[in-house]
Every structure is written in structure tokens, then in C-alpha cells.
Amino acid sequence: MTDIRYTKEHEYIRVDGDTGTVGISNHAQEQLGEVVFVELPEIGKQVAQNDELAVVESVKAASEVYAPVSGEVTEVNTALPDSPEKVNADPEGEAWFVKLKIADKGELDTLMSADEYKSYLETLD
Amino acid sequence: MSDAQQPPADTQLKRTPLHGLHVELGAKMVPFSGYEMPLNYPTGIIAEHKHTRSQASLFDVSHMGQALLSHGSDVSAVMERLVPGDISGLKPGRMRYTQLTNADGGIIDDLMVSKVGEMDGRDWLYFVINAARKEVDLSHIATHTEDARLEPLESQALIAVQGPAAAQALSKHFPGCEAMRFMSFRAVATTPYGKVWISRSGYTGEDGFEVSLAADQAEAFARALLEDETVKPAGLGARDTLRLEAGLCLYGHDIDETTSPVEADLAWSIGKRRRVEGGFPGADRILGELRDGPSRLRVGMTPQGRATPREGTEIFDAEGERIGVVTSGAFSPTLGHPIAMGYVAADEATTGTPVTFQIRGKANPGQVVDLPFVAHRYATKAKATS
Numbered sequence: 001m002t003d004i005r006y007t008k009e010h011e012y013i014r015v016d017g018d019t020g021t022v023g024i025s026n027h028a029q030e031q032l033g034e035v036v037f038v039e040l041p042e043i044g045k046q047v048a049q050n051d052e053l054a055v056v057e058s059v060k061a062a063s064e065v066y067a068p069v070s071g072e073v074t075e076v077n078t079a080l081p082d083s084p085e086k087v088n089a090d091p092e093g094e095a096w097f098v099k100l101k102i103a104d105k106g107e108l109d110t111l112m113s114a115d116e117y118k119s120y121l122e123t124l125d
Numbered sequence: 126m127s128d129a130q131q132p133p134a135d136t137q138l139k140r141t142p143l144h145g146l147h148v149e150l151g152a153k154m155v156p157f158s159g160y161e162m163p164l165n166y167p168t169g170i171i172a173e174h175k176h177t178r179s180q181a182s183l184f185d186v187s188h189m190g191q192a193l194l195s196h197g198s199d200v201s202a203v204m205e206r207l208v209p210g211d212i213s214g215l216k217p218g219r220m221r222y223t224q225l226t227n228a229d230g231g232i233i234d235d236l237m238v239s240k241v242g243e244m245d246g247r248d249w250l251y252f253v254i255n256a257a258r259k260e261v262d263l264s265h266i267a268t269h270t271e272d273a274r275l276e277p278l279e280s281q282a283l284i285a286v287q288g289p290a291a292a293q294a295l296s297k298h299f300p301g302c303e304a305m306r307f308m309s310f311r312a313v314a315t316t317p318y319g320k321v322w323i324s325r326s327g328y329t330g331e332d333g334f335e336v337s338l339a340a341d342q343a344e345a346f347a348r349a350l351l352e353d354e355t356v357k358p359a360g361l362g363a364r365d366t367l368r369l370e371a372g373l374c375l376y377g378h379d380i381d382e383t384t385s386p387v388e389a390d391l392a393w394s395i396g397k398r399r400r401v402e403g404g405f406p407g408a409d410r411i412l413g414e415l416r417d418g419p420s421r422l423r424v425g426m427t428p429q430g431r432a433t434p435r436e437g438t439e440i441f442d443a444e445g446e447r448i449g450v451v452t453s454g455a456f457s458p459t460l461g462h463p464i465a466m467g468y469v470a471a472d473e474a475t476t477g478t479p480v481t482f483q484i485r486g487k488a489n490p491g492q493v494v495d496l497p498f499v500a501h502r503y504a505t506k507a508k509a510t511s
Contacts, residue, residue: 009126009127010126011126024126028126033165033169033170033362034169034170034171036431036433036456036463037431037432037433037456037463039432039485055432055485056126057431057432057433057456058456059170059171059362059366059455059456059458060164060170060362060365060455061435062432062433062435062485063126063127064126064127065126066126066127081431084431
């Protein structure tokens with residue numbers, strides 16, 4: 001049973017046991033436009049909640065992707081640097097960014113559920 | 126996720142006569158130079174960019190300033206008090222790119238000046254200026270041309286049609302425009318859209334036209350153009366990547382009140398006679414830089430990796446010395462990799478010189494390359510019929 005949670009900055013984390021798969025939401029890719037580059041962290045990197053985790057670049061701008069929770073990077077999606085357009089095609093599926101070993105599962109409670117995120121998007125322009 | 130270049134919120138945004146059409150076409154509207162403008166349509170920046178290079182695109186550039194300047198006898202001489210371009214050498218129906226310069230030789234704005242010729246017994250110039258600089262420019266021109274008549278054309282829209290299919294598409298509406306020469310200008314008095322002013326010019330590096338017409342005719346004209354299957358709408362996003370590939374300057378980014386036309390690699394726009402005679406603001410600095418070379422120069426650059434050196438990215442030489450800064454950077458849809466323009470120390474401006482971009486704390490190698498990044502395809506061979 002997996003559980004997906006969202007940040008206000010439009011990252012998601014899909015939780016499976018102690019592992020969280022992190023990427024950007026479908027709303028985020030729509031806002032960015034065509035993604036042309038993704039910069040991923042090194043495996044083994046330790047991040048605290050809200051630390052910079054990755055960078056995603058569209059034609060026009062570079063945007064930082066923050067860690068939804070604290071943890072250690074255990075895996076990165078090596079397909080992304082060569083096929084950044086996958087972020088537009090399947091952001092919440094195939095085009096995940098990194099897998100984290102979650103340090104503090106309590107931090108997940110600070111994030112939004114899928115329903116809460118949907119309501120949050122409706123409050124945005 | 127954070128957008129590093131989020132524009133500031135602005136509740137006082139102006140709208141162009143095509144605003145309703147942009148919204149209807151599904152454009153993503155953003156604040157730009159005080160206007161609410163289309164950044165891109167649903168197909169996206171890359172598709173719009175590629176369509177412009179392969180077919181033709183319609184750009185709403187009505188936010189830009191348009192004005193007429195006249196003087197009883199010799200308006201060109203009056204304009205030459207303000208710009209280093211050879212305006213007196215312009216024949217009626219021809220146009221030139223030049224810059225309004227300040228007393229220090231910096232660029233107040235860059236503009237296109239067209240020689241209208243005689244109209245109602247007076248000698249007229251028509252010019253197009255940047256949206257964000259309209260008020261500054263018009264006040265500057267009015268102050269320095271005491272006895273001239275300056276008439277801002279606030280109720281005119283401006284629509285650019287750019288791309289290899291532009292001439293064919295536009296000639297259906299304005300027969301004969303396909304025979305216009307590059308950098309020529311003509312008024313057509315009787316069209317289905319009233320009196321229009323057409324120039325064969327643009328900001329994409331492609332063949333194309335800019336059409337000035339009454340605001341209340343703009344939507345009908347735009348809709349008629351879009352009925353042509355070769356013409357699709359394109360927004361500011363594609364306009365920016367196209368002009369960057371073409372090596373063209375964006376005011377406020379690649380040029381400003383501190384950069385001189387020589388540093389900006391625009392010396393080609395300064396006529397021979399003006400180099401000898403001077404007589405324009407900042408001539409001391411500009412003529413000095415033409416003679417001795419500027420200390421810094423605008424160049425094109427490409428990084429080796431896929432990270433884009435964006436505006437503000439610092440540039441270093443092989444020894445780690447800071448040699449300049451990026452003023453425009455984007456992913457090039459035509460080339461499939463990032464490109465950038467910026468200023469470097471003049472002795473580092475040679476093609477092939479290795480440079481290092483500091484992007485998000487990491488050193489990214491790259492090199493100086495020739496401009497434009499993508500060759501211009503202006504209609505320089507079109508023949509005038511009249």
C-alpha cells in the first residue's frame with residue numbers, strides 16, 4: 001500500500017515503507033512548460049526537509065526541487081538527464097526524480113494528501 | 126519547487142487589442158513590461174519556435190511603442206541629434222536599426238526608424254520602441270527635438286508575421302508585399318483593414334513583416350491570418366528564444382543605459398558618415414571605442430553540458446579570473462542545447478576562447494562562439510517592384 005503526499009511547492013513523495021519516491025506534480029510540469037534538463041543529486045546525499053534536492057530547467061527558467069522530508073538519496077532516475085521530456089509526459093509515474101530513505105516518518109504529517117493538494121490547487125490562480 | 130524567475134504580481138496591467146483572442150486561443154498570459162501578454166499557447170514554446178522557423182507565426186507586439194516624428198524641412202537631421210545611425214541617408218520607404226544614446230554613450234533604447242517621407246506637406250519618420258521604455262524615450266525625444274512634432278500612435282496595434290511562409294501568407298491580404306525588400310517600409314492606404322503600415326523586418330532572424338494597423342481592426346486581421354494553415358500564434362517565450370538564436374539584443378538584458386553600441390557589438394549600425402562627423406549623444410565614448418576597441422564585448426557562448434547559463438551567471442577564464450556575466454541564456458529549440466549571450470573582457474571575446482560558467486555553485490565549461498547561433502534568413506534577395 002503506497003501513500004502519496006504533496007508539498008505546497010508542488011513536489012510529491014510516494015511512500016512505500018521507509019522509501020519515498022520524489023518528483024514534481026502534474027500541476028508543476030504544466031506550469032513549467034517543456035522540461036529540457038534535470039539535474040539530480042549524488043546517491044548518498046543527506047538532505048533535511050525543504051533542502052534543495054534537484055533542479056529542473058524549462059526553456060525559460062531553472063527551478064529548484066526541494067526535499068519533501070529529510071533523508072538519504074538511495075537512487076536517482078538515470079533516464080531523466082537524457083530524456084527530460086518524460087517529466088512533461090508522466091511526472092507522477094515514470095519521471096520520478098529520486099528515491100529517499102526517509103529519516104523521520106513524522107515529517108510526512110506536515111504534507112498534504114492527494115485530496116488536500118487538489119483543494120490547494122483550486123485556491124491558486 | 127520554486128520558479129527562480131517568477132514575475133512580480135501587478136494589478137495594473139494593460140491589455141492589447143488582441144487580448145480576448147489570446148485568451149480564446151488558450152494562451153498562458155503573463156505580466157510583461159506593464160502589459161498582460163501571451164507567454165505561450167497550448168502547444169508550448171518549443172513547438173511555436175519550430176513552427177516559426179519552418180512555416181510562419183503571428184506575434185502580437187502591440188505592447189511596443191509606435192510614433193511619428195516630423196519637422197518642417199529635415200526631420201532626419203533632427204533625429205540624428207539623438208541616434209548614431211545614418212538617418213539622413215535613408216530613402217523614403219527604407220528603415221534602419223539604431224539606438225537612442227545618452228551623454229555617456231549608453232543605450233537609452235534601441236529602435237527601428239523608418240523614413241515615411243512627405244505626408245501633408247511635412248517630412249516624417251516612423252519609429253518603433255520597446256514597451257518598457259516608451260515613456261522614457263518619448264520624453265527624451267520631445268525634450269531634444271524642441272521644434273519637431275512628436276505623435277505617439279497609441280491607437281495602433283502591431284502584429285508581426287515571421288517565418289519562411291510569412292510572405293506567401295501576408296500577400297493574400299496585402300498583394301505586392303512579397304516584393305518588398307528586407308528593411309523596407311510602405312503605407313497601404315486601402316485594405317480591408319483600413320490604412321496599414323507594413324515593414325519587412327522582425328525579431329526572429331527569419332523573413333517576415335510587421336504590420337501596424339488601427340486597434341479596432343487588429344482582431345479581424347489576426348483571425349484572417351490564422352485561417353491560413355501555415356500561420357499559428359506564437360508568444361513571448363518563442364519570441365525570446367528565436368531572437369536569442371538570431372543573436373539579437375533584448376533591451377534591459379543585453380543592452381541598457383551602461384552598455385554602448387560598440388560594446389554591444391552593434392557598431393555595424395553606425396554609419397560611416399556619422400563615424401566621421403559625430404554629433405550624437407555619447408559620441409566621445411562611442412567614437413573612442415570604435416577607434417581603440419571597447420574594454421568588454423557582447424559575445425555568444427555555448428556550454429558543454431545541458432545546464433543553461435541564465436542571465437546573471439558569472440563567467441570565468443581558464444585561470445579562474447572573472448571575465449564577465451551572462452545577459453541572456455536559454456535552451457535553443459533549433460540546436461537542441463543551451464545557448465547564452467553576455468559580456469566578456471574584450472581580450473577573451475575571440476571565437477573558440479574557453480570560458481567557465483558558474484551555475485548553481487558548479488563550474489560548467491563552455492566556449493565563445495560566433496553570433497548568430499542560427500543563421501539569419503532575411504529576404505535580402507526580394508526585389509522592389511516600384
